[in-house]
Structure formats: C-alpha cells, structure tokens
Amino acid sequence: MTGRWGRGRTDTHSTAQYSRPGGRSAPDRGASQIVVIGIIGAAALLMIGFLTVPMIVGGSSLLFSAGSGGFGCSSSQQAKSALQSKVSGTAKDSIPSNYLSWYQKVGQQYGVPWVILAGIGTVESDNGQSTLPGVHSASNAFGAAGPMQIGIGGAAGNNWGGAPVHPASEVVSGVATDEDGDGISSVYDPADAIAGTAKILLAHGVLSNVSAAIFAYNHLESYVQAVESYAGTYASGGYSVTAAAGSPTANTAACVQLAGTVISGSKTVPNQAVAAAIAYAQQQIGKPYLWGGTGPDAFDCSGLVMMAYQAAGVAVPRTSEDQWAWGPEVPASQVEPGDLVFFAGSDGTATDPGHVGLVIGGGKMIEAYATGFPIRVSSYGTSASAGGDNQVVGFTRPWAHAGVVLPAASASASP
Numbered sequence: 001m002t003g004r005w006g007r008g009r010t011d012t013h014s015t016a017q018y019s020r021p022g023g024r025s026a027p028d029r030g031a032s033q034i035v036v037i038g039i040i041g042a043a044a045l046l047m048i049g050f051l052t053v054p055m056i057v058g059g060s061s062l063l064f065s066a067g068s069g070g071f072g073c074s075s076s077q078q079a080k081s082a083l084q085s086k087v088s089g090t091a092k093d094s095i096p097s098n099y100l101s102w103y104q105k106v107g108q109q110y111g112v113p114w115v116i117l118a119g120i121g122t123v124e125s126d127n128g129q130s131t132l133p134g135v136h137s138a139s140n141a142f143g144a145a146g147p148m149q150i151g152i153g154g155a156a157g158n159n160w161g162g163a164p165v166h167p168a169s170e171v172v173s174g175v176a177t178d179e180d181g182d183g184i185s186s187v188y189d190p191a192d193a194i195a196g197t198a199k200i201l202l203a204h205g206v207l208s209n210v211s212a213a214i215f216a217y218n219h220l221e222s223y224v225q226a227v228e229s230y231a232g233t234y235a236s237g238g239y240s241v242t243a244a245a246g247s248p249t250a251n252t253a254a255c256v257q258l259a260g261t262v263i264s265g266s267k268t269v270p271n272q273a274v275a276a277a278i279a280y281a282q283q284q285i286g287k288p289y290l291w292g293g294t295g296p297d298a299f300d301c302s303g304l305v306m307m308a309y310q311a312a313g314v315a316v317p318r319t320s321e322d323q324w325a326w327g328p329e330v331p332a333s334q335v336e337p338g339d340l341v342f343f344a345g346s347d348g349t350a351t352d353p354g355h356v357g358l359v360i361g362g363g364k365m366i367e368a369y370a371t372g373f374p375i376r377v378s379s380y381g382t383s384a385s386a387g388g389d390n391q392v393v394g395f396t397r398p399w400a401h402a403g404v405v406l407p408a409a410s411a412s413a414s415p
Contacts, residue, residue: 096245119231146187274338276312
C-alpha cells in the first residue's frame with residue numbers, strides 16, 4: 001500500500017498522468033488530488049486504529065506476540081508458543097550465549113515465554129554482566145541476589161529457599177533449583193536462577209496475565225514496562241548473541257558434586273559447608289586476579305578462599321599467612337575437598353606461605369594464581385603444576401577449626 005500511494009504522489013507533478021484521450025480539465029485534476037489525499041488520510045487513520053486497538057484492549061502483553069497468538073489469548077498453548085522466537089541476523093541488543101540458551105531451554109521446559117525471562121534478566125543484571133552488589137555474590141540492599149535478583153532474605157524475603165548456595169539434595173520451601181544438574185542449587189548460577197524465576201512467574205499466573213506476574217516479581221510499574229519493552233524487542237528477533245557470561249567452566253561443573261559424593265574421581269565432600277564453599281569458588285572461575293581483591297569482580301588467592309568459606313557460613317582470616325596459622329593442619333594423606341593447600345608463593349616462605357588454593361579433589365584446586373591469570377582449576381604438587389604450585393607447604397581444614405560451629409545440616413553430614 002505504501003509504495004502504491006507513494007508513486008501516485010510523485011506523479012501528481014506530471015500532467016502526463018492526467019492527459020488521457022478526451023483529457024481532463026484543471027478542476028478535474030484538483031478533484032482527483034483531493035480524492036487521493038482523502039484516501040491516504042483514511043488509510044493512515046485505519047492503520048493507526050489497527051496499531052492502537054490491541055494496546056487498549058489487550059494491554060502491553062499483546063505486544064509480545066511473535067505469531068498469531070498472544071498473552072491476551074484464552075489458550076495457554078498459544079501463550080507458550082507465540083514468543084519462542086529465533087535469533088535474528090539484524091539484532092540490536094546482545095544476550096550472552098549461555099543466558100540465551102538457558103532462557104530458551106527453561107522457557108520450553110516450564111511453558112513460560114523465554115523473552116519474558118530474558119526481559120527480567122536484562123533489567124535485573126544485564127544478563128549477568130552487571131557488577132552491582134548481589135549479582136555475583138551476597139545480596140543487594142533489599143536482600144535480592146543472583147542474575148535474576150531473587151530474594152534470599154531481608155526485605156525481599158527468602159523466595160529462593162534455604163541458603164543462597166546449597167546442595168541440590170537439600171529440601172527447601174522456595175524456588176531453589178539445580179537446573180544445570182551440577183548438584184548445587186545456586187542463586188548465582190544462571191541456569192538455576194532462570195529456572196527459579198520461571199517458577200515464580202508461573203505461581204503468579206504469567207500465562208493468563210503477564211503484566212500482573214511481572215509486577216508480582218517487582219512492584220513497580222516502570223519495572224513492568226521495562227521488562228515488557230525488552231521482551232517485545234527480543235520477540236521480534238531484535239538481539240545479537242555474545243560470548244558467554246558468568247558461567248562456570250564445564251570441567252569444574254563436572255567436578256563439583258553433592259555433599260558425600262565423589263569429586264574428580266577422588267575424595268568425597270565431607271559436609272554441606274564444604275559443598276557451598278566449593279560452589280562459590282566455582283562461580284568465580286574466569287574472573288581476574290587482583291592483589292587485595294575480595295570480589296565480587298576480582299580476587300587474590302586468600303580473598304577467594306575467605307569469601308568461599310564466608311558464603312558457607314565459616315569465617316576464616318583474610319591473608320594466606322593468617323589462614324595457615326589459623327589451621328588446623330591436616331596430613332597430606334588425609335586431604336579432602338574443602339581443605340586449603342598452601343605454597344611459599346612469590347612473597348612468602350615455607351613457614352609463612354604466601355599462596356593458597358581451595359582443594360576440590362583429585363589433586364586439583366581452585367585458585368587465584370597471579371596477575372594476568374584468571375581464577376581457574378589447577379593441579380598442585382606435581383611436576384606439571386604451574387610455577388610455585390608444585391611445592392606444597394601443607395594443608396589446613398577451616399571448617400574443623402575449634403572455633404567454628406557448622407550449621408546443623410552440615411554438622412550431621414560430617415564424618
């Protein structure tokens with residue numbers, strides 16, 4: 001329609017258009033122009049009506065229909081399928097590849113349009129790319145945590161259920177989920193958090209009233225509008241796919257298992273506190289080393305293990321030297337996952353070690369090695385280990401310190 005009327009407007013400047021056999025007088029041409037303009041105006045008004053009526057009748061939810069159905073439909077199946085849109089080559093906004101994969105997988109699994117999940121993830125944490133408090137560790141001022149900012153306490157309440165990071169075998173009353181099957185339910189893990197959000201939305205009737213469900217998630221109209229705006233963009237294919245963000249590496253995910261099961265084909269996790277500490281350290285893999293860093297964006301070696309155990313409810317000293325002195329020491333023959341392994345390091349000695357890692361089993365540890373090296377899984381005590389990691393000073397077991405009181409569930413799981 002637009003092209004047709006466009007050609008007509010251009011041709012009004014040519015008398016040839018109207019010089020047909022028998023001819024037309026000047027008044028005839030003027031009348032014809034008036035008719036054409038009238039038709040254009042009517043068409044424009046009709047188009048505006050088509051665009052406006054769905055917004056008035058169906059609300060903002062209808063903006064997200066990627067097909068013939070929409071959230072305003074009575075059929076829940078239409079609502080489930082309408083927004084499962086595909087990647088567009090003309091995308092404008094970016095979504096990390098791992099987040100996109102989990103949004104779509106969880107959306108299909110729970111019957112929640114993935115674009116709504118993505119809209120929430122974008123508003124809450126820029127799909128895990130934000131460095132604001134609570135996204136990667138701890139919580140924000142209101143008690144919300146993780147990339148989807150699910151309540152773990154405080155004003156937000158504990159919608160997650162249980163500790164922010166806990167073994168998947170632990171029964172809780174909230175939406176905590178082990179979506180990626182690594183044995184840990186972590187509010188900071190993208191897959192787990194996205195699945196938790198899907199549960200919350202379903203509980204608030206997302207398939208019958210999208211806006212109300214989003215409002216129940218965060219009680220601000222501006223929040224609802226922002227989520228729906230991003231959802232509309234994604235539903236039309238308006239996004240690009242970028243490198244994965246905030247996800248642990250596959251080899252570590254395969255190593256970290258439930259309390260009481262095997263890690264890396266070696267020892268077992270002695271209790272839930274250790275499982276939580278390792279899970280926290282796992283979440284930091286790939287982040288940069290920073291001398292003096294204690295997160296959430298960068299760590300040094302002792303800062304990493306201190307924060308890992310803090311996430312498990314166990315307070316340990318700040319520096320590697322103090323951590324070594326704090327003990328208690330354990331023989332190399334009795335080392336278990338969760339123990340700390342010490343090295344002289346570049347700024348320490350055998351009696352005053354300057355480097356520490358968190359044992360995960362099978363001769364492996366998670367460590368913040370040095371400037372220029374991301375947090376990683378490394379071997380220790382072998383000729384193939386990185387420089388300085390081949391000469392072990394000794395091991396300690398923080399959770400067994402005389403001053404530590406483990407949570408009841410962790411204590412019962414201890415040997």
